Amino acid sequence: MNFIFHVLLFLKSNVMPPKDGNDENQPFKSSLGMRYPTLREYPIKTGDVWIQGKKMDDDYRDLWRIHDGLYDLSSFVNSHPGGSDWLEWTQGTDITEAFEAHHIYTGPEKLLQKFFVKKATTPRDAPFHFKEDGFYKTVKREVREALKDIPKWPAILSNIYTDLLLTGYIVCAILAAANNSYWIATLAGVFLGTVTIASHNYIHRRANFRMYYLNFSMMSWRDWRITHVLSHHLYPNTINDLELAVLEPMCQYLPWAKSKWYLKLAWWYQPIFYAIFFIVGHVKGMVHKLLWKIGLVPYKAPLYWDDFLAYVVLLVMYWFNSSFQNVLLIYLYMFLVAGSHFGITAINAAHRDPDIFLDGDAPRPLPELDWGVYQLDTVIDRSDVSKFQLLVLTSFGDHGLHHLFPTLDHGLLKYLYPIFNRNCEKFGANLLFRTHWEVMKGHFAQLLRTEPKPTPPKPLKLLPTDKKEE
Numbered sequence: 001m002n003f004i005f006h007v008l009l010f011l012k013s014n015v016m017p018p019k020d021g022n023d024e025n026q027p028f029k030s031s032l033g034m035r036y037p038t039l040r041e042y043p044i045k046t047g048d049v050w051i052q053g054k055k056m057d058d059d060y061r062d063l064w065r066i067h068d069g070l071y072d073l074s075s076f077v078n079s080h081p082g083g084s085d086w087l088e089w090t091q092g093t094d095i096t097e098a099f100e101a102h103h104i105y106t107g108p109e110k111l112l113q114k115f116f117v118k119k120a121t122t123p124r125d126a127p128f129h130f131k132e133d134g135f136y137k138t139v140k141r142e143v144r145e146a147l148k149d150i151p152k153w154p155a156i157l158s159n160i161y162t163d164l165l166l167t168g169y170i171v172c173a174i175l176a177a178a179n180n181s182y183w184i185a186t187l188a189g190v191f192l193g194t195v196t197i198a199s200h201n202y203i204h205r206r207a208n209f210r211m212y213y214l215n216f217s218m219m220s221w222r223d224w225r226i227t228h229v230l231s232h233h234l235y236p237n238t239i240n241d242l243e244l245a246v247l248e249p250m251c252q253y254l255p256w257a258k259s260k261w262y263l264k265l266a267w268w269y270q271p272i273f274y275a276i277f278f279i280v281g282h283v284k285g286m287v288h289k290l291l292w293k294i295g296l297v298p299y300k301a302p303l304y305w306d307d308f309l310a311y312v313v314l315l316v317m318y319w320f321n322s323s324f325q326n327v328l329l330i331y332l333y334m335f336l337v338a339g340s341h342f343g344i345t346a347i348n349a350a351h352r353d354p355d356i357f358l359d360g361d362a363p364r365p366l367p368e369l370d371w372g373v374y375q376l377d378t379v380i381d382r383s384d385v386s387k388f389q390l391l392v393l394t395s396f397g398d399h400g401l402h403h404l405f406p407t408l409d410h411g412l413l414k415y416l417y418p419i420f421n422r423n424c425e426k427f428g429a430n431l432l433f434r435t436h437w438e439v440m441k442g443h444f445a446q447l448l449r450t451e452p453k454p455t456p457p458k459p460l461k462l463l464p465t466d467k468k469e470e
């Protein structure tokens with residue numbers, strides 16, 4: 001008890017002080033020139049902590065930065081059509097990438113002018129640009145037009161698939177409990193893994209009930225909206241991508257020096273790590289919330305009712321089986337299966353491969369760092385998944401396009417390929433496609449990669465001009 005108390009005091013008193021992000025002695029130097037996030041080494045890595053670290057680093061106080069302007073959005077937070085969370089959480093930070101990625105139409109840009117306060121006097125930390133005649137803005141303009149003619153039914157089909165997957169999970173969980181069957185529990189676990197991934201389709205948008213489906217996995221849509229939407233999606237594979245930091249030190253994807261034990265063992269413990277992923281993540285998050293509640297850790301971690309949503313299924317299962325011990329074992333088993341499924345399908349997917357860019361590798365020269373081009377440099381898509389909407393929805397398919405247009409339903413992305421391919425050809429941008437199996441192998445190779453790539457991604461054919469910058 002005494003020991004635990006001292007560990008807590010250790011955290012509270014910041015004996016592990018936040019590191020100065022500009023300190024030259026940081027363990028890793030971003031090849032993109034990005035600041036080492038102050039709270040990156042904080043022992044409990046959650047969305048709440050990341051956003052508080054970003055506020056400390058960006059330090060725009062009561063304002064929000066977009067491109068080179070500072071805006072006071074406080075009067076707009078509660079009327080933001082996308083929901084108040086996004087703006088509440090990001091006050092004091094640079095939201096350029098978030099603003100650009102989440103609005104396809106021009107309304108938000110016009111509205112923004114109302115809130116202008118002054119010009120920023122410092123350069124942005126992220127090196128990306130959004131020039132009007134660059135790759136991203138050109139594709140976005142064309143997609144805006146194309147969306148008028150794209151059918152709406154694939155989005156409805158995604159809703160149906162997602163609802164069926166959740167139903168499948170709950171029904172199988174009940175049947176597993178009623179029959180004490182681990183076979184049925186295995187199926188329930190697979191349903192849980194797939195509905196978790198499918199629910200990701202909904203967390204990028206305005207508030208909707210399907211984003212809550214993610215919480216059946218013991219993870220939280222609120223946490224994901226920061227770890228995944230505001231960190232990973234906006235700065236993928238950089239030092240500021242929390243989805244990389246959160247898996248360290250068990251999975252070290254950035255190309256840096258790795259210990260000989262890590263290099264020997266990393267391959268072998270992956271399956272165990274995947275299996276316990278949901279449970280350990282949940283316990284870690286809940287402990288942090290508790291510690292914050294009793295004032296023992298410095299960084300805000302509020303508790304919400306939906307943090308307990310996953311337990312509803314446990315209670316329902318208990319209704320069908322009088323032994324709580326049996327039900328609990330089956331329930332935990334389902335989570336091990338779901339975690340394994342999620343690990344194989346999601347942790348492996350799309351962003352870890354020696355053939356794509358990870359921070360530390362030689363970057364593109366600044367004029368080529370159009371945000372959309374950068375996104376494609378960090379994605380590896382799967383050709384065998386791309387053909388079927390259900391697979392796209394349940395395994396992070398059509399990932400390059402999803403990164404460019406995260407608020408669009410996964411079922412609509414396939415209609416954007418003609419525009420996308422034409423512009424990739426025109427600008428010389430490139431999206432890698434492999435099979436799922438090849439991507440899995442690449443993931444393991446990346447886990448062990450210690451050397452940064454010395455050559456930047458293939459140069460663009462067409463560079464945007466400077467004069468049209470917003």
Ligand code: HEM
Pocket residue numbers: 073076080081082083086087090095098099102103104105106107108109111112115204205206407
């Ligand atoms: C952290 C920054 C922001 C994020 C993450 C964000 C996110 C979103 C999301 C998810 C939607 C709903 C899109 C959909 O479901 O299709 C939305 C809509 C909207 N947002 Fe934001 N937003 C941000 C900042 C702003 C700002 C600064 C403004 C303007 C001052 C703004 C104005 C609007 C408007 C007018 C809409 C509705 C129209 C549209 O979707 O184009 N947002 N936003």
